[in-house]
Amino acid sequence: xxxxxxxxxxxxxxxxxxxxxxxxxxxxxxxxxxxxxxxxxxxxxxxxxxxxxxxxxxxxxxxxxxxxxxxxxxxxxxxxxxxxxxxxxxxxxxxxxxxxxxxxxxxxxxxxxxxxxxxxxxxxxxxxxxxxxxxxxxxxxxxxxxxxxxxxxxxxxxxxxxxxxxxxxxxxxxxxxxxxxxxxxxxxxxxxxxxxxxxxxxxxxxxxxxxxxxxxxxxxxxxxxxxxxxxxxxxxxxxxxxxxxxxxxxxxxxxxxxxxxx
Amino acid sequence: xxxxxxxxxxxxxxxxxxxxxxxxxxxxxxxxxxxxxxxxxxxxxxxxxxxxxxxxxxxxxxxxxxxxxxxxxxxxxxxxxxxxxxxxxxxxxxxxxxxxxxxxxxxxxxxxxxxxxxxxxxxxxxxxxxxxxxxxxxxxxxxxxxxxxxxxxxxxxxxxxxxxxxxxxxxxxxxxxxxxxxxxxxxxxxxxxxxxxxxxxxxxxxxxxxxxxxxxxxxxxxxxxxxxxxxxxxxxxxxxxxxxxxxxxxxxxxxxxxxxxxxxxxxxxxxxxxxxxxxxxxxxxxxxxxx
Amino acid sequence: xxxxxxxxxxxxxxxxxxxxxxxxxxxxxxxxxxxxxxxxxxxxxxxxxxxxxxxxxxxxxxxxxxxxxxxxxxxxxxxxxxxxxxxxxxxxxxxxxxxxxxxxxxxxxxxxxxxxxxxxxxxxxxxxxxxxxxxxxxxxxxxxxxxxxxxxxxxxxxxxxxxxxxxxxxxxxxxxxxxxxxxxxxxxxxxxxxxxxxxxxxxxxxxxxxxxxxxxxxxxxxxxxxxxxxxxxxxxxxxxxxxxxxxxxxxxxxxxxxxxxxxxxxxxxxxxxxxxxxxxxxxxxxxxxxxxxxxxxxxxxxxxxxxxxxxxxxxxxxxxxxxxxxxxxxxxxxxxxxxxxx
Numbered sequence: 058x059x060x061x062x063x064x065x066x067x068x069x070x071x072x073x074x075x076x077x078x079x080x081x082x083x084x085x086x087x088x089x090x091x092x093x094x095x096x097x098x099x100x101x102x103x104x105x106x107x108x109x110x111x112x113x114x115x116x117x118x119x120x121x122x123x124x125x126x127x128x129x130x131x132x133x134x135x136x137x138x139x140x141x142x143x144x145x146x147x148x149x150x151x152x153x154x155x156x157x158x159x160x161x162x163x164x165x166x167x168x169x170x171x172x173x174x175x176x177x178x179x180x181x182x183x184x185x186x187x188x189x190x191x192x193x194x195x196x197x198x199x200x201x202x203x204x205x206x207x208x209x210x211x212x213x214x215x216x217x218x219x220x221x222x223x224x225x226x227x228x229x230x231x232x233x234x235x236x237x238x239x240x241x242x243x244x245x246x247x248x249x250x251x252x253x254x255x256x257x258x259x260x261x262x263x264x265x266x267x268x269x270x271x272x273x274x275x276x277x278x279x280x281x282x283x284x285x286x287x288x289x290x291x292x293x294x295x296x297x298x299x300x301x302x303x304x305x306x307x308x309x310x311x312x313x314x315x316x317x318x319x
Numbered sequence: 320x321x322x323x324x325x326x327x328x329x330x331x332x333x334x335x336x337x338x339x340x341x342x343x344x345x346x347x348x349x350x351x352x353x354x355x356x357x358x359x360x361x362x363x364x365x366x367x368x369x370x371x372x373x374x375x376x377x378x379x380x381x382x383x384x385x386x387x388x389x390x391x392x393x394x395x396x397x398x399x400x401x402x403x404x405x406x407x408x409x410x411x412x413x414x415x416x417x418x419x420x421x422x423x424x425x426x427x428x429x430x431x432x433x434x435x436x437x438x439x440x441x442x443x444x445x446x447x448x449x450x451x452x453x454x455x456x457x458x459x460x461x462x463x464x465x466x467x468x469x470x471x472x473x474x475x476x477x478x479x480x481x482x483x484x485x486x487x488x489x490x491x492x493x494x495x496x497x498x499x500x501x502x503x504x505x506x507x508x509x510x511x512x513x514x515x516x517x518x519x520x521x522x523x524x525x526x527x528x529x530x531x532x533x534x535x536x537x538x539x540x541x542x543x544x545x546x547x548x549x550x551x552x553x554x555x556x557x558x559x560x561x562x563x564x565x566x567x568x569x570x571x572x573x574x575x576x577x578x579x580x581x582x583x584x585x586x587x588x589x590x591x592x593x594x595x596x597x598x599x600x601x602x603x604x605x606x607x608x609x610x
Numbered sequence: 611x612x613x614x615x616x617x618x619x620x621x622x623x624x625x626x627x628x629x630x631x632x633x634x635x636x637x638x639x640x641x642x643x644x645x646x647x648x649x650x651x652x653x654x655x656x657x658x659x660x661x662x663x664x665x666x667x668x669x670x671x672x673x674x675x676x677x678x679x680x681x682x683x684x685x686x687x688x689x690x691x692x693x694x695x696x697x698x699x700x701x702x703x704x705x706x707x708x709x710x711x712x713x714x715x716x717x718x719x720x721x722x723x724x725x726x727x728x729x730x731x732x733x734x735x736x737x738x739x740x741x742x743x744x745x746x747x748x749x750x751x752x753x754x755x756x757x758x759x760x761x762x763x764x765x766x767x768x769x770x771x772x773x774x775x776x777x778x779x780x781x782x783x784x785x786x787x788x789x790x791x792x793x794x795x796x797x798x799x800x801x802x803x804x805x806x807x808x809x810x811x812x813x814x815x816x817x818x819x820x821x822x823x824x825x826x827x828x829x830x831x832x833x834x835x836x837x838x839x840x841x842x843x844x845x846x847x848x849x850x851x852x853x854x855x856x857x858x859x860x861x862x863x864x865x866x867x868x869x870x871x872x873x874x875x876x877x878x879x880x881x882x883x884x885x886x887x888x889x890x891x892x893x894x895x896x897x898x899x900x901x902x903x904x905x906x907x908x909x910x911x912x913x914x915x916x917x918x919x920x921x922x923x924x925x926x927x928x929x930x931x932x933x934x935x936x937x938x939x940x941x942x943x944x945x946x947x948x949x950x951x952x
Contacts, residue, residue, distance in 0.1 A: 109819055152817035154809045156877070164803070165810045169822035171803035176833060178802035179795050189802070228821070282742040335709040354729055356865060402914055409921045412670060416872045419865045420913035425888060428904025542740060542861060549733045580748045587737050587744075591722070 060088040061123060063236060063268050064109070064144075069118035071104050071292075078104040079116070080292040088123070088238065089262060091269045093283035093300075095276070097312055101292035102272045106238055109270075110146050111136045122236070126135065140169050140287030147225045155214030159205065159224055162213050163196045166231030194318065196231060202264065203227045203257070217252045227256070230265060237261070239271040243278045251275065257283050280304065288312065321453035326571045328456050332469035332525065334567030338538070339522040340544035341551075341559035342471055343515030348553055349491035350504075350511040351403055357421040359541035361398070362519030363534065364425050365391040369524060370438035370532040380443060385526060388517050395516030426534055440527035461526045470521070471560055474514070478556055481504040487511065543567075550590055552600025562601065566590075577610045619865030622879065623794050630790035633657070637779040637786070647775065650782055652894045654850045656886050657785045657845045658684075663840020663870045663882040664796045670868065671876035672800060673832035674812025675723060676732045679739030680840045680867045685746055685859030686712050692854035701762050709841055715742075716837030720830035739864060746856040756855035759848050772852045785846050792839065793879055799835065800886070806913020808832055866890070873916050875923020884924050889913065 064086040071079040078101045086092050092103050108116045111131060121128040122142050129142060139145075144168070150283060153162050170192060173185035195311045200206040203223055208216065213224060222242065229237050242258075253276065273279045277284060280300040287297040290312040296303060303309055340358055347355040369387035372378045376384070398421060406417050448457035480486035489497045490507045499505045523537055530536045544559075547566050551558025566586065575583030599605055616650050617687040618624045636653045639645045662684060669675045690708030695701060719738055723731050761771035764784075770777045799805050811828045817824060850856050866889060874885020889909065897905035920926055 112816065112819075135824075136819045137822045137824045140820065146820055148814075148817060152814040154806075154813045156813075157806065160805055165806050165818075165821050165823075168803060168810075173803070175799065175802075175804045175835075178804050181798055186930050223720070279678055298663055319853075348729065353899045354732065356861075406914075407917055409917055412676065412868065412876075413917045413921055416865070417914050417917055419869050420910040420917070422862075422865075423908050423910030423913065425910075427904065427908075427910060431904075468744050516685075542736070545733050545736060549730050553729055584741050584744050584748075587741050591734060591737050594730065595722065595725050596731060600730070 060090065062086070063088045063090070063123050064133065064270075065119070065121040065123065065128065066105070066109070067119040068110055069105070069120060071101070071113055071116040071231060072110055078292050079289075080107065081118070082289065082292065082294050083118075084287045084294065084297050086165055086270055088235070089266055089268055090285065091258065091283050092271070093279040093286040094272050094289065094291040095279060095286055095303075095309075096295075100290050100312075102124060102289065104292070105289075106146060106270075107241055109238065110139050110144060116159075140232050143233065144230045144238065145229040145234045145236075146238035147222075147229060147240055149240045149244070151218070151221045151225050153213045153221060153224055153228075156212060158210050159194070159213055159216070160200065160209040162224055163199055163227045163231055164192060166228035167192045167195065169232065192231075196266055199227050199230045202230070202260075204304050217243050217249075222246065222254075223246050223257075226261075227246060230261065234265065234267045236268045236270060237265075239269060239273075241272055241274065243273050243275045258282055324452050325429050325454040326575055327568075328454060328460055329336065329565075330568040330571045331464045332460050332503065333571065334564035335464050335566055336525050336540055337520045337543045338471060338560040338563035339518045339525075341469055341547040341563045342474065343518035344520075344544050344548055344551055345556055345559045346487075346511045347515050348548070349556075350487060350494075350508050351399075351413060351414075352494070353403075353418065354545075355418050355515065356415065356541075357398075357418040357425065358378065358515060358519050358544065359537035360422045360425040361391070361394055361516045362521075362523035362537050363532075364429070365394060365516070365520040366440065366523035366527050366532050367429060367433045369520075370440045370527070371433055373440060374438065380441065384443070387520055387524065391516040391520035395513035396509055398516075399512035403414040403508070403512065404505065408474055429534060438532040440524065440532050442528045459528075467521065467525070470518075471501050475557060483507075483510075535577065543570075546587070546590060549594060550574045552603025554599065558600055558602040612871060622797055626790050626793040626797070626879070629793075629883075630786050632784055633786045633789070637782040641776060641779055647778075649895065651850075652891060654782055654785055654846075655894070656883070656891045657789045657868065658846045658850070659870060659886040659890055660883045661789055661792050662716060662840045662843035662844060662867055663874070663886055664792055664838040664879070665843075665873070666871050667876065667879075667882055668796060668799065668808070668839070669836040670871055672740050672812065673808045673828070676735065676827070676868075677719070677833070678732050678736040678864045678868075679719070679742070680836075680894060681859040681863035682739035682742035682846035682859070683715070683837050683840035684713055684847065684863070685742060685854075685856070687841035687846075688745060688759075688848040688854035689752055689757060689844075689856065690841070691845050691848045692759050693751050694706055695759060695762075696757060700766065701764060705845055707846060709838055712837050712841040713834050715858070716834040717830055719837070720833035721826075723829050723833065724826060736861060736864075739859075741859065743859055746859065752854075752856050754856065756857070757852060759852045759854055762849055762852065772850065777815055778850075781850055788842065788846060792842065796839075797879055804828075804831060808840075839883060869913055872923060873913060875920075875925035878923060878925045881923050881925035888916070888924060 066085065067083050069079055069082045070077065082105065094105060096102050104113070107113045109120055109131065111134060114132065120131045122131055122144065129184065131142070134142060135278065154165065160192045165214045171188060172187050177185040197206060197209065200209055203226070205220060205223055205227065208220065213221060216224065226242065243254055246254060261267065262269060283300055285297060286300050288295040288303055288306070288309045295308045295312060296306045298306065324548030338360070344355055344358050347353065365387045368390050369383050372383045372386055373380060380459055402417060402421060406414055442459040443462055444458040448455040478487050486502050486507050489502055492506045520539055526536060526540060543566055544563065547562035548559045550565060551560065569586045570582060573585050577585065618628060633653070640647045661682060665678055666677065669677055687708060690711060691701070691704040694704035694707050715738065719735060722734055726734050734910045761769050763769040770781050772778045772781060807818065807823045807828050808831065810821060810823050811825060815825055835912050870885035870889045871882065872885070873889050874883070875881030893905045893909050897908055916924055
């Protein structure tokens, strides 16, 4: 069975006052697909992410996400309910709780799976304890999958940048995601770390059966890893195609290198 | 009508007192990134100095005012040099608590320096005034209000139009970058503390004739000054001053016309209500946040 | 023996209980005439403030929020049970009603905190504190100066009167038990998904929301919890002193409470006790006797010095002390290693 469309972005426009950050953008992502979103600085890439994850709610157009019965209009969901749909993201500047352990940070990714409330936490009811135990095991499994299980009790704040980026990805895996959105996952990593990340993303796709949407400026990385690449400039759609074709696409080249006036 | 005008004159004076204290608080908040809870205590300390110079040494009241402003200037510099500057790297909350430490030190020192008997300080101009519609606008009120206003306008002018004022403004907006650009941020903070101390002392000298010179003389003024800060917004220097006068007028009139027991509570609730809709005060804008 | 020690070392909850057992000695020592009865009262104060500080720590340390109205809620605790018991209600019902009223005001501040931030939020809480203070001194049911609570009957069974020394010791024990319970409660909250959500919220609201953490829910949780801790502290005050004054719940007390949290060590549980001990207890227990009125200056200097040298709180002195011991030990070992050859 062919993979169905997971996320549909239809005619999305986002304005900040007079500035149009995203302009009638449409593209889609299929299940278990790795898609790159590229464009020069200020092209509106992060704005697209923020619209998908409902940080911005006042966009025009529709963003639909596949659910058990058809498609859900994400605008109807609160920002905190996006993770329940199966969409989870990382941030450009790693946003972790620096004074919590690695394991606890990863557990925050499972926040929506904790059903027990503060009173059961205070009384430490059996149900709350079992829940904590189960999710702790799940978090350990994720840490092992990411090869950082040995760091579980250490503070996040003292970890090197590359490890922090890994922890943030580990956190996304806790929520049984269908779509993982990565905002510049390779930024700040050295070459060997970038290679490692590449392998990791394949591994995640295989094990968790999740689609991945990423923004990245490291073109080599994007072209290696993505099945399809969507190029935008000034918030407008330019092209979406396989990496090879995108590289040869004239308008994409112009967007990056400028128009050849000669 | 008479009482309306009388309250108007009174409010001008209370407003000036709160405004002086509030401007000091905003100045320090902007340049040192801390809420200065000791603003009142610093003013009180120098009011004690003034009271001592006046009653024990018998100096001329104008000379006393001048000398106490001088000691205020020194107090500000001492506090900045020995306490605030070494604490540059502590968290904002800890910095606030340091100002609590300053309060304790000052409160502990007062009985040793000035004895335990309460002291008094007279009005600058003891008698006389202009009768207006049955109420009297005393010369003293005219003096204190105009001195306060002129001083605050001078400070605004200084901040807005001089090279040093520019240094204050850039330090307030981004201390780290300012330092890198060669702005003497240390001097800026030092003078902010000195100026704030002077403003607090002036406020103390104005309330001293009615409130007496004692540890609690500026307690109410200080709390009101904080309220003036949020009402006007901490992003501008003039907002707090306008907020101060608004609070003074609103409080005095509600206390007189509506309820003397509940006047304060009504005004506080009204400001809270207002703050809900304008969370950054009258003149503040919401800072932009990047995701 | 060692396994027993290890168990305590690994379980903070056991440590809290052991700590309570140690503190209980302060209830017995005055009866034996070993320490002055007033010393027990100072420890009662320390326990009361520690309970309040534990709640403030949840707010300040774990949720990154601030309150300058804490004293007002302590007052609500003491005056609340005073008012309800004066109406003839049993102690337990008075406690429940007082906590309900406080929780409602706490929820109000929590809702408010969604709109305002940083210094504006701090001063908004000061507004609430000042309004409470005005209400306490103006409203007739609080009796102007305060309410005399009198002997408290617990569960309709045993009535304890503080003016009788053995009974006062029993009340002190109740305070110790409540302190231990509150320490465990605070610890359980922090170590649960609620605690993690609070921390996630305070460090990055955006990331927290993307993980499904509702800011509304956890702002409310933080403020209501801290409010309830402060109110319970006030109730303990009412139980121990059997009196509820109207005038001492001001900004200065709120600042002192923050000082206790900061000086003890933000995010630490024993640190709260340590902070209260240093900021409040030290001056009442020793300094006033030794230094007289200079104790104020000394406390002020102490707060400043501690913050300058231990910005993360005095609990970290313990870490440095252990490091120092290790250093000494290594020196001794070295010397031992050298002597046989010489």
